[in-house]
Amino acid sequence: MRNRDWTTQLADTIKAATERPFSWGAFDCCLFAADCAVAVCGTDPAEQYRGRYTTETGAKRLLKKLHGSLDAAWDYHFARVAPAFIQRGDVAMYEGPNGRGVAVFWAGEFWSVTEDGVGRIACDPVVVWRVE
Template sequence: MRETDLLDKYLAEEKGKPFSWDSFGTGDCMTFVAGWGMLLNGIDFAAHLRGRYSDEAGARAMLNAEGGAVVFFDRVSGPRKAEGERGDIGLMAFNGWHLAMICTGSMWVLRAGTSGIRYIRRPPEFVWSPNPARP
């Protein structure tokens, strides 16, 4: 299956799932992006984070312990990029957070609110390949 088919499939599956602080599933923006990485690479880059939080305060504490979202993504993702391409992942600053997103090619999509996923045109401040560097 091509990457574009995988991304379409993943977004269709995630579309109806509302936001939740469920670190075991794909309910928040970080685990939503981790789910995409798992489907694409078979690697759950958030595996060591799962079960460490169940609310906003816990998520903030966990990310702080990881050095912040940017440091975390630098460590677990592929190389940083200047611009996103379809399937890439990114972080956008919003309300004191860095929201994790996936590039569709022309837009970015993130887990947000009760609507499941939200498509936006605003590009992220940081972009990575979703393929972690291999030694």
């Protein structure tokens, strides 16, 4: 169930992250999307991951150990919906230049972590999760 003031909380979460630089295990696309999920519904899909890796290899190793894959980790917490039915606050997985990543859908655009902080990205969702 979504928080009563989820739209304000999500907007504040995105705004606060716009100048935060990328850092594996401290601020990467999955942790940002998880922060947004907390703002929307109070569920933290990254609770088991926070502070437990510092590199891409470490993230992949932990992901494989705990859930098997990136999509399985998100499946554990949220239901999938067809990409055509994405709504504000939902999380999308996409194929990016560096592999799979996740983004949050807000204000008609996808937001994810870039090298310089959170920003709008081009995204063709492979999988979408309804965050509620």
